[in-house]
Amino acid sequence: MSVIYDRVALIGLGLIAGSMALAMRRAGLAGEIVGTARSAETRAIAAEIGLVDRVTETAAQAVAGADLVVLAVPVGAMGALAEEIAPHLAPGATVTDVGSVKRAVIDAVGPHIPQGVHFIPAHPLAGTEHSGPRSGFAELFDNRWCLLVPVDATDRVAVDRLRELWQKMGANVEQMDADHHDLVLAVTSHVPHLIAYTMVGVADDLRRVTDSEVIKYSAAGFRDFTRIAASDPTMWRDVFLTNKDATLDILGRFTEELFALQRAIRTGQGDMLFDYFTHTRAIRRGIIEAGQDTDAPDFGRARKLQ
Amino acid sequence: MSVIYDRVALIGLGLIAGSMALAMRRAGLAGEIVGTARSAETRAIAAEIGLVDRVTETAAQAVAGADLVVLAVPVGAMGALAEEIAPHLAPGATVTDVGSVKRAVIDAVGPHIPQGVHFIPAHPLAGTEHSGPRSGFAELFDNRWCLLVPVDATDRVAVDRLRELWQKMGANVEQMDADHHDLVLAVTSHVPHLIAYTMVGVADDLRRVTDSEVIKYSAAGFRDFTRIAASDPTMWRDVFLTNKDATLDILGRFTEELFALQRAIRTGQGDMLFDYFTHTRAIRRGIIEAGQDTDAPDFGRARKLQ
Numbered sequence: 001m002s003v004i005y006d007r008v009a010l011i012g013l014g015l016i017a018g019s020m021a022l023a024m025r026r027a028g029l030a031g032e033i034v035g036t037a038r039s040a041e042t043r044a045i046a047a048e049i050g051l052v053d054r055v056t057e058t059a060a061q062a063v064a065g066a067d068l069v070v071l072a073v074p075v076g077a078m079g080a081l082a083e084e085i086a087p088h089l090a091p092g093a094t095v096t097d098v099g100s101v102k103r104a105v106i107d108a109v110g111p112h113i114p115q116g117v118h119f120i121p122a123h124p125l126a127g128t129e130h131s132g133p134r135s136g137f138a139e140l141f142d143n144r145w146c147l148l149v150p151v152d153a154t155d156r157v158a159v160d161r162l163r164e165l166w167q168k169m170g171a172n173v174e175q176m177d178a179d180h181h182d183l184v185l186a187v188t189s190h191v192p193h194l195i196a197y198t199m200v201g202v203a204d205d206l207r208r209v210t211d212s213e214v215i216k217y218s219a220a221g222f223r224d225f226t227r228i229a230a231s232d233p234t235m236w237r238d239v240f241l242t243n244k245d246a247t248l249d250i251l252g253r254f255t256e257e258l259f260a261l262q263r264a265i266r267t268g269q270g271d272m273l274f275d276y277f278t279h280t281r282a283i284r285r286g287i288i289e290a291g292q293d294t295d296a297p298d299f300g301r302a303r304k305l306q
Numbered sequence: 307m308s309v310i311y312d313r314v315a316l317i318g319l320g321l322i323a324g325s326m327a328l329a330m331r332r333a334g335l336a337g338e339i340v341g342t343a344r345s346a347e348t349r350a351i352a353a354e355i356g357l358v359d360r361v362t363e364t365a366a367q368a369v370a371g372a373d374l375v376v377l378a379v380p381v382g383a384m385g386a387l388a389e390e391i392a393p394h395l396a397p398g399a400t401v402t403d404v405g406s407v408k409r410a411v412i413d414a415v416g417p418h419i420p421q422g423v424h425f426i427p428a429h430p431l432a433g434t435e436h437s438g439p440r441s442g443f444a445e446l447f448d449n450r451w452c453l454l455v456p457v458d459a460t461d462r463v464a465v466d467r468l469r470e471l472w473q474k475m476g477a478n479v480e481q482m483d484a485d486h487h488d489l490v491l492a493v494t495s496h497v498p499h500l501i502a503y504t505m506v507g508v509a510d511d512l513r514r515v516t517d518s519e520v521i522k523y524s525a526a527g528f529r530d531f532t533r534i535a536a537s538d539p540t541m542w543r544d545v546f547l548t549n550k551d552a553t554l555d556i557l558g559r560f561t562e563e564l565f566a567l568q569r570a571i572r573t574g575q576g577d578m579l580f581d582y583f584t585h586t587r588a589i590r591r592g593i594i595e596a597g598q599d600t601d602a603p604d605f606g607r608a609r610k611l612q
Contacts, residue, residue, distance in 0.1 A: 076576075125525050129590065144525055184519050187509050188528040194571075195501055196527075198564045200586040203493050206559065213490050215592040217431050219450055221502075222494040223599050224530040230590035233583035240571045240579060251568055253512065255561065258504045262557055265500075265546045270382075273546060277539035280506040284435065284536035286521040293529050 004165050005094075006031040009066035011059050011081060013037040013046045014232070015127060016098045017072035018136025021052050023169035026138045036062040037133070038073075045133045060088040068165070071097035071109065076238035079108030086112045094118040094158050100185060100235070102149045102178040104242035110151060118158035121149040123181065124171060125189075129230040142170035143291060149178050186246035190239055191254060194247065196228035197236075310471050312337040315372035317365050317387060319343040319352045320538070321433060322404045323378035324442025327358050329475035332444045342368040343439070344379075351439045366394040374471070377403035377415070382544035385414030392418045400424040400464050406491060406541070408455045408484040410548035416457060424464035427455040429487065430477060431495075435536040448476035449597060455484050492552035496545055497560060500553065502534035503542075 008030040010017040017035065024030045035052035036059055037043050047055040056062045063069045063085045071078055078097060089095065095117055099105045102121050113119040126144040128135065146166040150159050163173045176184070203214045203222065218226065240247055264272045287293050314336040316323040323341065330336045341358035342365055343349050353361045362368045369375045369391045377384055384403060395401065401423055405411045408427050419425040432450040434441065452472040456465050469479045482490070509520045509528065524532065546553055570578045593599050 125523050145523055147523075184515050184523060187512060187515050188520055188523045190527075191508075192505055192527040192531055194567060195505060195564070197583055197586050198560060198567055199498055199501060200589055201582060202497075202556065202559050202563050204585070204589055205563070206493060206556075209490050209493050211589070211592065214494055215589070215596045217451055217453075217490060217494045218593050218596075218599070219431050221496075221498040221534055223593060224534060225498055226586070226590040226593055227599070228527055228530060229583070229586040231583075231587075233580050233587065236583050237576050237579040241574060241576055244571055244574075247571060248568065250508065250512075251564075253508050254504060255564070257508050257511070258501070258557075258561070261500060261504055262554065265550055265553060268547055268550075270543050270547055273543040274539050276507060277503055277535070277537075277542050279510070280503050280532070280535040281537075281539065283506055283510055283517070283521070284532040286517065287524050287529060287532055290521045290524075293524070293533070 002028065002168075003031050004029045004161060004168065005066075005068040007066045008033050008068045008070065009059075009062040010035040010052060010070050010072060011037075011062055011085070012072035013042050013051060013133045014072060015131050015135040015140075016124065017070060018046075018051055018133055019126075019138065019140035020070065020072070020098075020136075020169065022136055022138035023141055024165075027168045029165055029168050030068075034062045034066065042133050049134065051133055051136070059085050063088050063090075063093075065090055067093050068162075069093060069095045071095065071099070071105075074232075074234045074238040075099040075101050075105060075242045076234075078105050079112070082109040082112035086114055089114060089117050091116045092118075094120055094162060096120045096122045096162055098122060098124055100189065100239050101243040102181045106149070106151055106178055118155050119151060120154055120159055120162050121151070121178070122162065122166070123147045123149070123185070124166070126171075127231070129227050131232040131235075139170065141166070144171050146171040146173050147176045147181055148173060149176055149181055151178075182243050182246045183249075186243060186250045190243055190247050191250045193228055193231065193236060194240065194251070195254070196225040199225045200229040308334065308474075309337050310335045310467060310474065311372075311374040313372045314339050314374045314376065315365075315368040316341040316358060316376050316378060317343075317368060317391070318378035319348050319357060319439045320378060321437050321441040321446075322430065323376060324352075324357055324439055325432075325444065325446035326376065326378070326404075326442075326475065328442055328444035329447055330471075333474045335471055335474050336374075340368050340372065348439050355440065357439055357442070365391050369394050369396075369399075371396055373399050374468075375399060375401045377401065377405070380538075380540045380544040381405040381407050381411055381548045382540075384411050385418070388415040388418035392420055395420060395423045397422045398424075400426055400468060402426045402428045402468055404428060404430055406495065406545045407549040408453075408487045412455070412457055412484055424461050425457060426460055426465055426468050427457070427484070428468065428472070429453045429455070429491070430472070432477075433537070435533050437538040437541075445476065447472070450477050452477040452479050453482045453487055454479060455482055455487055457484075488549050488552045489555075492549060492556045496549055496553050497556045499534055499537065499542060500546065500557070501560070502531040505531045506535040
């Protein structure tokens with residue numbers, strides 16, 4: 001148990017902040033954990049389940065005297081939040097965030113950060129389809145990646161301290177440039193989510209196949225899409241609006257490729273399909289070897305439903 | 307333990323046939339289970355691990371004296387296989403299959419079935435991304451659906467017997483018309499697989515994002531796509547080529563919908579995106595309530611990697 005920050009302020013008490021509170025407590029990384037959320041109901045639940053040591057009414061109260069402030073709200077709400085807390089930040093404090101888009105957060109938050117406060121954008125690549133103050137768990141970041149995206153002239157000591165926090169919460173930490181981050185995440189996360197949302201929407205909208213059929217027969221592949229498409233709507237609206245360029249760029253590549261496969265189906269090019277599907281199988285093996293998933297079939301579904 | 311068929315012949319010893327052998331054995335449903343596969347290696351492995359009671363060199367040998375014959379080969383291979391075994395089928399036997407497409411199988415297999423043999427197409431909606439003789443497990447069909455697609459004038463007693471087999475292997479059984487089956491599966495399985503293959507292909511092809519980045523950061527959503535895109539290439543090539551019309555139909559709906567969301571992103575229509583994502587979340591709840599998935603976050607990934 002080694003305290004890294006004396007007082008951590010978590011603003012927004014959803015899946016990520018809640019998991020951070022539990023992970024910090026697991027390893028004794030914070031002297032005191034203060035939390036707040038815009039919704040009175042969220043604050044009441046957090047207080048009731050003891051998610052943090054102290055719940056405050058406002059973000060300004062939460063950040064007072066904190067040496068680490070974590071902005072854990074939807075990307076679209078970061079700018080106004082930064083403006084609200086700026087006058088109350090302690091000198092020498094670090095402000096970080098957990099948003100899924102980095103360039104937009106830097107543009108929105110950066111200008112409000114006072115002299116003498118360190119701003120270190122971050123993004124833990126972890127999550128589930130659940131949200132809200134009851135959804136967190138201490139193991140969420142174990143063996144997952146957290147990307148730090150320091151802006152120019154960020155204090156090295158402050159970065160190392162935040163890196164240590166994430167490592168002791170279980171994550172592997174890497175640094176990345178903001179624009180590259182946004183492109184990589186468009187590929188590995190943002191466009192896959194948009195596609196899953198779309199496919200679930202199509203299934204629901206198709207009058208010739210009933211909803212109950214879609215639901216009953218979902219185990220054939222569709223089920224995994226619905227899990228992704230159950231993620232928090234506000235968070236994802238903001239992701240697409242704030243990472244617009246990279247999302248549209250990758251979407252363009254995706255439709256181009258989809259049309260090529262569609263054409264192969266229409267014209268009966270079996271060899272092309274076979275080669276394509278063989279190639280994608282190899283990528284799966286890479287992910288298993290990298291420890292980012294298990295080789296258990298179907299995520300162990302069979303075992304869990306017994 | 308109640309024997310339903312005295313001798314079952316499994317042709318093709320992959321994930322589905324292997325799981326059937328294990329599920330039949332679990333409940334004592336078959337007097338003898340005979341198996342064969344085109345590949346000598348597959349036959350050798352099946353014999354070595356005792357997957358079936360007896361391995362034969364040829365399909366003709368396997369079906370001799372069998373009262374149930376299961377065609378468990380890729381859809382594109384069904385017609386030639388039916389032609390090969392037809393002269394060797396026992397009078398009164400039932401021939402069934404486990405293909406993911408039904409109209410094409412009926413057209414390819416039906417004409418070869420001799421008088422006095424019952425042909426009852428079927429499709430168990432269960433699977434994993436693994437394949438081959440070692441991939442089966444007895445629980446694969448538990449609480450999953452098996453769709454029977456009897457053709458005109460199929461013997462009712464023969465259908466009831468096959469239904470009982472599937473039920474005692476753990477599945478829920480329902481009957482469906484072939485064309486409706488192919489449309490429902492295009493929505494719940496075939497197009498989702500094609501989309502997942504495409505997305506994984508795009509990620510791999512994108513030179514600005516390295517493969518190691520895609521693999522390292524896959525936990526952000528992409529990982530679920532790679533699981534789907536690791537499925538057997540031969541099987542899926544045949545699915546798309548033989549369920550061409552329904553696949554292209556649903557793909558058309560999908561791209562139409564995707565373009566609408568893409569336009570909402572480009573023009574900044576946050577409300578439209580939020581409403582769309584809220585709606586799809588409800589479908590997920592339906593699937594969990596229907597017992598086709600658990601509510602455990604991220605398929606219990608966190609627990610399994612600890």
